[in-house]
Every structure is written in C-alpha cells, then in structure tokens.
Amino acid sequence: MLTGETKDELLACCKRLKLSRNLADNSGLVEAESREEYLLKLLKLEVEHREKSRRDRLLKAAGFYSLKTFADYRFDEVKLPSGVTPEYLADTRFVDERKNLVLYGNVGTGKTHLATAIGVEACSRGLSTGFYRTANLVNRLSEAKKTGRLGKLMTAISKLDLLICDEWGYVPLDREAAQLLFQIISDSYERRSVIITTNLEFSRWVGIFYDEQMTAAMIDRLVHHSYLLLFDGPSNRVRNSLMRKEG
DSSP: OOOHHHHHHHHHHHHHTTOOHHHHHHTTTOOOSSHHHHHHHHHHHHHHHHHHHHHHHHHHHHTOSSOOOSTTOOOTTEEOOTTOOHHHHHTTHHHHTTOEEEEEEOTTSSHHHHHHHHHHHHHHTTOOEEEEEHHHHHHHHHHHHHTTOHHHHHHHHHTOSEEEEEEETSSOOOHHHHHHHHHHHHHHTTTSEEEEEESSOGGGTHHHHOOHHHHHHHHHHHHHTEEEEEEOSOOHHHHHHHHHHHO
C-alpha cells in the first residue's frame, strides 16, 4: 500500500511525464508475479484509460444532438448500394477509403439516426467527427466570417476525418452562405468523408443554392466518390405515433 508521501511523489512524476493520475491510482491495485508483469499491466491500464478518454473527447466534440447506435437500428427499409452492408457502415471503412455517403429519403425515415450511429462508431474508433445541422453550420460559417474567425473554423473542420451535414437543403441559402458551404465541400474533396442526409433529389439542389454552376460543381465533388443510400419507407415518427394510438 502506497504511503501518502510516496503517492504524492508518484503523482508529481506522472504530471511531469504527462501521464494521467489514473496510473498512480492503479499502482496499488495491480497484482502480478513479477516486476515486468506488474509494469506491463499498469501500462496497459494507462493505455486503456487514454483510449477511453480520447473516445469521450471525440464524442463530446462531435456535437451530436443525441447519441444513437446500431444496436436498435433496422435496415429493412433502406436500399443499400452494391458493396455496402450494415457491417461496412458500422466498421466506418468508407472513411478509410475517403468515400462519401448521401442518405436520401423522406422525412422521418431514419436518415439522421443512421448518420449519428455511424458518427458515434467513428468516434469510438478514434476518428475525429463533426455533426452539424446544415443550417446551423452555415450560420456558424457566416458569423465566423463577420467576426474574423472564419479561418479558425475552417481549420477546425479541415482536421476532421468525418463531416456529417444533417438536414441538407431544408433551408434555402443566400449567395454568401452557399459559397461558404461550397468551400467546405470543395476542401473536403478526397481529403475526408462527408455524410449528407437530405430529402431533396439532386435536380432540386439548385433551388437551394441558386447558382447552377456552383450546384453542379458541388454535386460533382460529392458524388464522385460516393454511395447513395435510399430511404423509401414511411415516416418512423408517424408510424410510431399511429402504433401508440392503436395500442
């Protein structure tokens, strides 16, 4: 059992070596048959602690509105393209491949749930993820430009492994906002994966961005390395509401 003085010295060493106090706390709990085994077990616990702390930080920084997982997700009414399986999405292999996902379908069909579940899984695998409702992202970009902080925000987004733009096209954009969003997509091209959830087919995007040339360029960059997932079932929210009424 460590004395108070010894533990204080150990904590001081951990601080200087940039190790967590978790190592000091575990030092009196580990049992081993040799000093080498003791050290190995102690270091493994520190590695596990660091990995968990990193996952927690990534989850907090991602900005999810709520946490969703694959555990309670049904793919019954999702049409997956060839080569894409639920396991492929859950393993976030498309992020390693710098592929994009476009989740298209009616409101309430599970697009946001799936995008969030993928993002949560990405965080658990150590991938830096950003989840934005598209209108909020545009507002943040516009505000950052007005206050001279656009470069800082763009740099933060550029460091992401996965960018999720939820509710894409729900709110029409002015020219400046459209240009800022185009810059994000353009900078992401072949550098990071993007997930978009939308209920607008590509032919209607020009009604959101107004500029046909910019719209075409944005679609081209998104679709070039992309999988299209179709959600053609009825609204889950409406269905669940009807089930409650029937119950």
